[in-house]
Amino acid sequence: MTFELVLVLAAGLFSVGLFGALSQQSIVMIMMGIELMIGGVIVAAADFWHFLAPAAADGQVVIVVAVVAMAVEMAMGFAVTTALYRARQVDTTDMARELKG
Amino acid sequence: MSALLWALIALPLGAGAALLLSGRRWNALAPGLGLAAAAGTFGLAVASAVFRPEASAPLFAGVRAGLRVDGLSAVLVVAVAAVTTAVLVASPGELGPRENRGRFFGLMLLFAGAMTVTVTATTLPPLLMAWEVMGATSWALIGFWWHRPDRVRAADTAFVTTRAADLGLYLAAGAAMAGGVGSLDLTALTGAQGGWRHVACAGLVVAALGKSAQLPFSFWLSHAMRGPGPVSALLHSATMVAAGAYLLLRLHPLLVATGWAAPLVAWTGGVTALALGVVAVAQRALKQLLAASTSSQVGFMVLAAGVGDPSGGTLQLLAHAAAKSALFLAAGAWLTSLGTEQLPALRGAVRRHPLLGAGFVAGALALAGLPPLSLWVAKDEVLAAARAQSPGLYALGLAAAAVAAGYSVKALWYVTRPLPHDHDHDHDHGQEQDGGRRGARGPTRSVSTPVVVLAAAAVFLGVAALPGLSGPLRGVLGGGQQHAPNPWEMALSAAVALAAAGAAWWWLPRSAHAPRTASAGKRWAADWLSMERAARAVLVRPAFALARALAAFDDRAVDGAVHHLARGGLTLARGAARADDHGLDGAVRAVAAGCRRLGAWARRPQTGLLHQYYAQAVVGFTLLLSIVLLVR
Numbered sequence: 001m002t003f004e005l006v007l008v009l010a011a012g013l014f015s016v017g018l019f020g021a022l023s024q025q026s027i028v029m030i031m032m033g034i035e036l037m038i039g040g041v042i043v044a045a046a047d048f049w050h051f052l053a054p055a056a057a058d059g060q061v062v063i064v065v066a067v068v069a070m071a072v073e074m075a076m077g078f079a080v081t082t083a084l085y086r087a088r089q090v091d092t093t094d095m096a097r098e099l100k101g
Numbered sequence: 102m103s104a105l106l107w108a109l110i111a112l113p114l115g116a117g118a119a120l121l122l123s124g125r126r127w128n129a130l131a132p133g134l135g136l137a138a139a140a141g142t143f144g145l146a147v148a149s150a151v152f153r154p155e156a157s158a159p160l161f162a163g164v165r166a167g168l169r170v171d172g173l174s175a176v177l178v179v180a181v182a183a184v185t186t187a188v189l190v191a192s193p194g195e196l197g198p199r200e201n202r203g204r205f206f207g208l209m210l211l212f213a214g215a216m217t218v219t220v221t222a223t224t225l226p227p228l229l230m231a232w233e234v235m236g237a238t239s240w241a242l243i244g245f246w247w248h249r250p251d252r253v254r255a256a257d258t259a260f261v262t263t264r265a266a267d268l269g270l271y272l273a274a275g276a277a278m279a280g281g282v283g284s285l286d287l288t289a290l291t292g293a294q295g296g297w298r299h300v301a302c303a304g305l306v307v308a309a310l311g312k313s314a315q316l317p318f319s320f321w322l323s324h325a326m327r328g329p330g331p332v333s334a335l336l337h338s339a340t341m342v343a344a345g346a347y348l349l350l351r352l353h354p355l356l357v358a359t360g361w362a363a364p365l366v367a368w369t370g371g372v373t374a375l376a377l378g379v380v381a382v383a384q385r386a387l388k389q390l391l392a393a394s395t396s397s398q399v400g401f402m403v404l405a406a407g408v409g410d411p412s413g414g415t416l417q418l419l420a421h422a423a424a425k426s427a428l429f430l431a432a433g434a435w436l437t438s439l440g441t442e443q444l445p446a447l448r449g450a451v452r453r454h455p456l457l458g459a460g461f462v463a464g465a466l467a468l469a470g471l472p473p474l475s476l477w478v479a480k481d482e483v484l485a486a487a488r489a490q491s492p493g494l495y496a497l498g499l500a501a502a503a504v505a506a507g508y509s510v511k512a513l514w515y516v517t518r519p520l521p522h523d524h525d526h527d528h529d530h531g532q533e534q535d536g537g538r539r540g541a542r543g544p545t546r547s548v549s550t551p552v553v554v555l556a557a558a559a560v561f562l563g564v565a566a567l568p569g570l571s572g573p574l575r576g577v578l579g580g581g582q583q584h585a586p587n588p589w590e591m592a593l594s595a596a597v598a599l600a601a602a603g604a605a606w607w608w609l610p611r612s613a614h615a616p617r618t619a620s621a622g623k624r625w626a627a628d629w630l631s632m633e634r635a636a637r638a639v640l641v642r643p644a645f646a647l648a649r650a651l652a653a654f655d656d657r658a659v660d661g662a663v664h665h666l667a668r669g670g671l672t673l674a675r676g677a678a679r680a681d682d683h684g685l686d687g688a689v690r691a692v693a694a695g696c697r698r699l700g701a702w703a704r705r706p707q708t709g710l711l712h713q714y715y716a717q718a719v720v721g722f723t724l725l726l727s728i729v730l731l732v733r
Contacts, residue, residue: 022715030711093711100709 006047014040025092027081031074038070103156106168106221109145109178112138113185113214121207128202132193135206139189142213143182150175160226163283167223173415177220177339177347180419183558184339184426185213187551191430192331194548195437205245209335212238216340220347225274225285232270232308232344236263239341243328255324258633262321266311273304287351291358302359305352306366313345314396315403316373319380320633322396326388330433333388337395337429338422346399349406350414357409367407367490371497374400376630378504383626387432387442387512393629394468394508395425397501398476404498405483408490413482416562420467420475424559427464427552428512431457434548444512449520460552462513467559469509469602470502472595475563481594485586499597506601514609 013036020033042063049059081091090096116138120131127134149170160166170178189209196205215238218231237260244256274285280297282289293301309315314322322342326333336342349356349366356362374397381393398421405414434457435450436442451458467474480502488495625631706717 018719022712022719096711097709100707 003047003051006051007044010040010044010047012040013037013043025094027084027091027093028078030093031077031081034077035070035074038066038073042066042070103154105145105149105152106154106156106170109142109149109154109170110168110214110218110221112145113142113210113217117207117210117212117214119207120203121211123203123207125201125203128198131202131206132189135192135210136186136189138210139182139186139213142217143179143186146178146182146217150179157223160224164226164285165224166227167286168218168221168227169223170221173347173351173411174220176415176419177343178217180422181213181216181220181339184422184555185209185335187555188331188335188426188430190551191334191434191548192329195330195433205242205329208238208242208245209331212242212335212340216344219344223287225270225277225287225290228287228348229270229274232267232312235341235344236260236267236312239263239325239336242332242336243325245329245332252327255327258324259321262318262636263311266308266318269304269307269309269311271304273301273308276300276304288354290352291355298355299359299361302352302355302362305348305355306362309345309348310366310369310403311345312348313342313399313403315345315369315400316376317632317636319373319377319393319396320629320636322392323389323629323633326392330429330436333392333433334426334429337392338426339418342395342399343402343418343422346402346406346414346418349403350411353406353409353411356407363407363409364490365407367404367487367494368497370400370403370405370407371487371494371501372400373397374404374501375497375504378501378508380626380629381508382504382511383623384508385444385627387444387447387516388429388436390444390508390512391425391428391432394505395421397505397508398425398468400501401480401483401498404487404494408483408486408494410483410486413479413486417476417479417483420479420559420562423555423562424464424467424476427460427555427559428468430548430552430555431461431464434552444515447516448518450516452517452520454549456549457552458516460549460556461516463556463560464552465509465513467556469506469513470594470598471506471602472591472598473563474560476505476559477591477595477598478563481586481591484594485590488590499594502594503597503601506598507605510602510605511609514606 017033017036017038017040020036021030022033024030024033045059045063045066049056049063053059084090084096088096116134120127120135120138123131153170153175155167155169157165157167189206192205192209193202196202212235215231215234218227219235222228222231240256240260243259244253246252247256273290276297277285277290277293280293280295280301282293290301290305291298311318322337325336328336353363356366377393377396377400381390381397384390384393398417402414402417402421405411405417432442434454435447438454439447439450441447451461467476470477470480480498484495484498484502487498628634706713708714
């Protein structure tokens with residue numbers, strides 16, 4: 001039963017993150033929602049590895065890569081947010097719509 | 102010696118061309134320069150007559166432009182130069198200082214120069230060129246007062262008629278070439294082979310008859326009267342009409358060689374002499390009478406050419422040239438000073454200007470062929486030659502001589518009447534009738550002098566040809582003695598002329614007051630035998646009808662096809678353009694519009710709002726997920 005429980009936890013994390021990403025105005029808050037979503041994915045991946053193929057080390061590598069990617073992503077995201085704020089005092093997504101097609 | 106001959110033709114042609122080109126610029130000098138050139142030409146002509154120069158120059162391959170002054174040419178060259186000089190002396194009186202004198206004198210000199218080349222040419226090409234120049238300048242001279250449409254029409258008629266006959270010369274040249282006479286030498290034409298000799302002869306005869314206003318072509322002379330008086334005087338005496346007679350005299354051997362041409366020419370000349378004499382009698386205008394008489398008198402020359410009597414023909418030409426130029430100069434002077442040329446209105450003209458009148462009377466008496474004046478002698482020569490040929494020709498010539506006396510006396514009778522009391526009224530009448538140019542000037546001495554000189558020549562030239570004294574002239578002309586007239590012939594013709602003159606003198610006062618009910622025959626004669634109307638009906642109208650039909654064919658068929666082709670091409674092009682605009686271009690434009698609409702649709706989701714992107718991503722993933730779940 002632990003396998004399913006952990007999957008439910010991962011789904012919960014992902015859903016909370018998704019809700020945060022969709023509902024929050026502040027860029028920082030959205031990024032936090034995204035963190036939660038990626039966290040859910042990582043938990044799910046670890047769950048699958050641990051219960052379905054514990055012998056292979058590949059799963060661990062995937063998880064480490066995902067964590068590294070998440071860290072880089074966050075560093076980039078906060079850097080952009082900081083630069084945006086410095087340049088234009090913008091901190092919510094509705095105020096930055098330059099990419100309108 | 103050839104330099105003399107070149108100078109003889111270069112002087113009038115060169116001076117004429119220079120004066121013609123100068124136009125009005127040297128208007129004051131033109132008469133003097135023209136007269137000087139004419140006098141110089143006369144001197145050169147006399148010198149050439151004495152020294153008999155000969156010249157030739159290469160013209161085409163195998164054809165030389167030959168010029169020579171032989172006996173016949175010598176007489177004619179001197180006559181042409183003398184008459185030209187006399188006419189040019191009289192011309193300033195006719196042409197006021199405000200006229201374009203440069204053009205007039207230039208054209209007159211060109212005309213005389215062309216005649217000089219004609220009578221000296223020994224090969225066909227220079228003869229042809231001079232012949233053409235003469236025709237062209239005669240056109241320009243007859244139409245000299247070109248502001249008046251009727252004069253221009255007259256010039257056109259004269260030009261087209263003589264020009265049509267001139268084509269005979271081209272035919273003759275072509276036939277001579279085809280017949281093996283490569284040199285186109287006039288004396289060698291007799292040697293043309295086969296039928297070509299006949300063709301060449303026919304062409305030459307037609308050209309000569311046309312230029313000389315012989316029977317089928319006579320009507321152009323009537324129109325040629327529209328030109329200035331001096332032009333008529335020159336055109337009708339030693340040049341133009343004389344050119345045809347000269348050519349026939351010159352080519353007598355060829356006429357004889359063909360067998361048919363000599364009698365044809367002789368009879369044409371005889372019939373013309375009689376018929377145009379009758380026409381002259383029927384005329385009521387002085388210049389028209391003189392014109393018809395020219396045709397008639399030239400008929401005697403043509404008759405002489407036909408019966409082979411060059412000396413008689415030449416003598417006739419000389420005597421006629423002197424008499425006729427004097428008469429025309431006087432008629433022109435009267436037309437200028439009295440404003441009319443209608444015979445009834447000219448009553449008493451002789452008494453008004455005695456010197457001029459004396460010249461006119463002498464000229465008219467000579468023209469009547471009264472003994473012992475020159476034309477009587479000349480005519481007797483011709484008639485003697487004609488009698489040797491055929492009695493019929495002799496009778497015809499005698500009748501023509503009687504008619505000549507008739508028309509001369511008619512002109513004489515009118516102008517010698519006493520001055521009418523109401524002559525002012527008469528003038529107005531005359532002016533109405535002919536619409537002539539009325540000048541305020543009287544005939545000056547400049548007209549009277551040449552008239553008297555020419556009339557004196559007309560009177561006394563006959564002496565040179567009287568049987569006993571004709572030796573020198575015959576020596577010059579090189580003709581034989583074979584046709585010397587018998588004394589009884591001379592007496593007979595003198596009697597005929599005197600009787601006709603007397604009858605005319607008796608009859609005229611009775612007819613002048615008779616009611617003017619002209620019979621049909623008289624009207625026919627007064628209308629120059631309706632020759633022009635006949636020519637119009639037979640030649641001009643069909644030619645125009647044919648031309649019009651061909652023009653219509655050209656417009657409708659040839660031009661129409663081209664037009665239809667063009668119109669079809671245009672329609673096709675328009676259709677292609679429409680297909681291009683609506684089809685190809687439309688498709689391209691529709692593709693572009695569709696792409697643009699797709700682009701617009703693609704832009705719509707790109708709102709720039711992060712939330713909406715997320716929402717779209719969620720929807721997309723949900724769709725993917727549901728597809729994966731459903732498909733699996």
